[in-house]
Amino acid sequence: MTLLTDLAGALATGQVRVVDLTNTLRADFPVIVLPPEFGQCAPFRMEKVSRYDDNGPAWYWNNISMNEHTGTHFDAPAHWVTGKDLPANTVDAIPAQDLIAAAVVIDISAEAAANADFVVTRDFLEDWEAKNGAIPLRHWIALRTDWYKRVGTPEYLNLLEDGVHSPGPDASAVEFMVHDRDCVGLAVETVGTDAGQAFHFNPPLPAHSILHGNGRFGLQCLTNLDKLPTFGAMIVACPLKIEGGSGSPLRVVALIEGEAT
Amino acid sequence: MSEPLIPPKKKDPLLNTRAGHVPPALRSRAAKAMAARAGQGRFVLQACEDCAHVTYPPRDRCPKCWGALTWQDQPRGAVIEAETTIKASTDLFFRNHLPWRIGSARLDAGSMAIVHLHGDVNQGDRVRMEIKLDRGGNPALFALPEKETLNMADDPQLRVFTADPKYRRILVTDGRGPVGQAVAEALVKAGAKTVFLGNNDRLMRYPGQEQIEAMEGIEPVPLSIADSRSTEALAAQLGGRVDIVVNTAQHTRGGGVGFGGKLSDLQTGLDLEVSGLMRLAQAFAPAMSGRSDDGTNAAAAFVDVASIFGLSGKAGYAGAAAAAAARLSLIAGLRGEMAQTGIRVMSVLTGPIDDAWHQDIPPPKTAPVQIARAVVSALQQGQETICAGQVAKEIFGRWQADPLLTIREETQ
Amino acid sequence: MSARVKPYDGAVVCAPVTVPYARFSPESAHWWTGRALQALSQQTGLKPGDFDGFCFASFSSVPDTVVGMVQHMGLSPRWMDHIPTGGASGVMALRRAARAVQVGDAEVVACVSGDTNQIDSFRQGLTGFSRFSQDATYPYGFGGPNATFALITDNFMREFGVSREDFAKLCVAQRTNALSNPLALMKKPLSFEQYVNARAISDPVHLFDCVMPCAGAEAFIVTTPEKAQELGLSVARIAGTIERHNAYPEDAVQTRGGWGCDIDELWAAAGCGPQDMDCLQAYDDYPVIVAMQLADLGFCTKVDLPQFITENDFTIPGSLPLNTNGGQLSAGQAGAAGGFQNVTEGLRQILHCPLGDQIPEARRALISGFGLVNFDRGVCTGAAILEQEVLR
Ligand SMILES: [Zn+2]
Secondary structure, eight states, X not given: OHHHHHHHHHHHHTSEEEEEOBOOOOTTSOOOOXXXXXXXXXXXXXXXXXXXXXXXXXXXXXXXXXXXXSSSEEEOGGGSGGGTTSTTOSXXXXXXXXXXXXXXXXXXXXXXXXXXXXXXXXXXHHHXXXXXXXXXXXXXXEEEOOGGGGTTSXXXXXXXXTEEOOOEEOHHHHHIIIIITOOSEEEESSSSSSOTTGGGSSSSSHIIIIIHHTTOEEEESBOOGGGXXXXXXXXXXXXXXXXXXXXXXXXXXXXXXXOOO | OOOOOOOOOOOOTTSOOOOOOOOOOOOOHHHHHHHHHHTTTXXXXXXXXXTOOEEOSOOSSOTTTOOOEEEEEOOXXXXXXXXXXXXXXXXXXXXGGOSEEEEEEEETTSOEEEEEEOTTOOTTOEEEEEEEEOTTSXXXXXXXXXXXXTTGXXXXXXXXXXXXXXXXXXEESOOSSHHXXXXXXXXXXXXXXXXXXXXXXXXXXXXXXXXHHHSTTEEEEEOOTTOHHHHHHXXXXXXXXXXXXXXXXXXXXXXXXXXXXXXXXXXXXXXXXXXXXXXXXXXXXXXXXXXXXXXXXXXXXXXXXXXXXXXXXXXXXXXXXXXXXXXXXXXXXXXXXXXXTTOEEEEEEEOSBSSGXXXXXXXXXXXXXXXXXXXXXXXXXXXXXXXXXXXXXXXXXXXXXXXXXXXXXXXX | OOSOOOOOTTOEEEEEEEEEEESSOSSOHHHHHHHHHHHHHHHHOOOGGGOOEEEEEOSSOTTOOHHHHHHHTTOOOXXXXXXXXXXXXXXHHHHHHHHHHHHTSOSEEEEEEEEOOOTTHHHHHHHTSOHHHXXXXXXXXXXXXXXXXXXXXXXXXXHHOOOHHHHHHHHHHHHHHHTTOTTOSOOSXXXXXXXXXXXXXXXXXXXXXSOOBOEEEEEEEEEOHHXXXXXXXXXXXXXXXXXXXXXXTTOSSOOOOTHHHHHHHHHHHHTOOGGGOSEEEEOOSSHHHHHHHHHHTTSSXXXXXXXXXXXXXXXXXXXXXXXXXXXXXXXXXXXXGGGTHHHHHHHHHHHTOOSSOOOTTOOEEEEEEEEEEOSSSEEEEEEEEEEEEEOO
């Protein structure tokens, strides 16, 4: 038990710090917008049940409702048709062991700032590895775009007349992450793991398709990826245990090592 | 001519607000039946099924032969035989509105009535009668000049029976769609001081946005009636100065009940249209009620634009029709509540709107401008229920004649 | 008119009682009714068990009718009646009680009217006054009877050339009469100028055209001549009566009352005419109704009204003493008791026991009642001629 005792000590001293990667769940937080003919993602809603009033004199509580993919949320493999027949593909079935994993952060914030439609390719990743070192196996691969800084502005969803414009990977990159680096999943600050224009990619929506088809997870609408080191962060991402659920809003935190205070 | 209404000054914060009393509200069942018809803008009196005698005040049997009475549309003409100007009243509402003119009218339809007089009407005049609804929702015979006179709608006695948009501040809940935009524009043109135009997602552009938001008198406000916090936040900001609320929110999606309907669409629709209406009412009704007799821009009306299929159901649009039905039910309940406080609650019934969500329905459909016209007209006339466009009128007529048959026709 | 009305032989009227009015009273109609019965008892020595007939009128006894009142007052009558006709209730009580006594259904009938006037009870009373008022009159500005009678007055003045000056003469004369009545609520003289310059209430109705609602009670006894003699009471006989309801519904605005239907029978039964009357106690809630009665009862025609009013003096010493106690206009209107005070005052004048000044040698009184504005007009009318029979 020395590992956890050490961890507890490090948390107490601040040698290990906890970074909140979660956006606040609120009614006006944007959700993914699909073409009108499809069913839509329900935004977060909250109805007061009582607040120290005639409905409950000493207590305050709310009923809440939302989609499984509202706000900062987790995508299980069953979310995509490619993952529909995998074992343990829903949030309730995912082994608890998989809910905590190390993360590698790939910073594409400069590229994304220059081009909202920036696409991460296998070549880009291999270049990145050449400069930064190999992406370790069984890690969350986090794409830092600084997109979270756009929350509260139209540029977060960035929905123009020709669709959404936000960065993401192409098929080659996702294949590389899954098959060559055995990632736990892809973690992003944008509303989807796929690029905004990925519907027009060939194959379309490669992140969803390939990640989930291979039993990997997605984390979306994260914040603060710029606060994480390239290597060495540990992500704790525990979705609600919804029976047969395709995903879940959740509180995502990262543990990082720092200086003791 | 009537004195033209002058734009109200800002209110002296030290003055008490005049309490929103309603005129005496006790009525017979027959008078309520009259109100139900008057609310549709009809001029009706009871006629005997046996001897055709037309009678007033509302009775339960014919005074000529004791035959059964039915409500029938009647000629609107009348002559004022006598008049008086009431200068003293013990009633809490009328005391605040003296002097008040009434007259004895000989109705062309064949009986006498005591009636409210427009300022341009005098003893001996031929007049055009309307049955208005008073602030408590009760029928009120009102004598108007036979021909339009200058500033006729500004008559202070008439304004008590209407919710005229002139100089009023109006909230239109959903400005993102063509209906809300058309309604807002029409209200501005009808003299509204300000139209607060709701936008449920200020981060997302919408068609027509630049044009409508640039229009003088239009003030965009954040409002999602699907979200209690948003609704409460706007009410906290505007509740004390919104005189009229017009709810144009709609969520029409196709689909049946057992076949093709999507529960998620139903849920969203019910939440927006039904829960949304209740959120809106709870947020705005109390403050409006407190200002229902507050001078020229007193709070006056709560208008809900809902689908006529709420009455009948609609094949292929089961969920949307169910939401509309629930809406009509809530509106009826709200009307009863607001009748205690002097705020008119009005229903504008629409046919299938000529928008992207009704592509599968063949024309004729209801154009947003027709809805806008109906909203303005209902407010100007003080009319409780109004049909926007021919489709709604036709279905409403059939429904009144035979509700069960209309339900079959519209759902089979 | 069909069958000839039978005379009232065997019934006499006596013991007029007026309980002093109060502008407002915290007491109930029951209290005022009991107070009137007590006054009857003090005048006659009769106890509750001695009354075998009870005729009752009130607007404010709700929820009680005559039934509740009988038990409340400890009466055990073998005949009773409830008269809900306000300003016509006195004449109607008189007629009914007289017939009951005449045929032996009762021997001693107490006719009592009592009403209270609590703060705000006038407004509340109006709100639910009648089905038609509630549906079709009061919601129109809620001017109460003032507004309804204003419409009648407006039309009447135009139709017959009657002026406010004519009404002034009637009202000023009644006030003059009231000054000798110590129980009258109005105690100051009213000048012609004050009348004419008074503020409008609902034009053409002005302040002094309106009565002052108050609390009070009125009562009298109808019994046999034998019983009255035994009790030592002065009595009057009933020379004739009429009653009519909802007359002339075809008139657009009311210009006449139901008296017109039956007036000839009244004078024929009494064997005399208007010129033989020593006083007229007429319903006076608004002078237009007094003027209407002058014509409908046969004193003159409608178009001659201005001239008739000009030529007559309506004070106690005058040519046609009118409402000699001051009437409701000057003595106060105690609800339904306002419809009884014409009977009690007429009776007092011919029995020579007035509250105020006596009309010299008065022997005959014409009593006229008018009641219940159900919608746009008074529905109930009645009249009676009382003649002095025995002074004791
Ligand atoms: Zn009939």
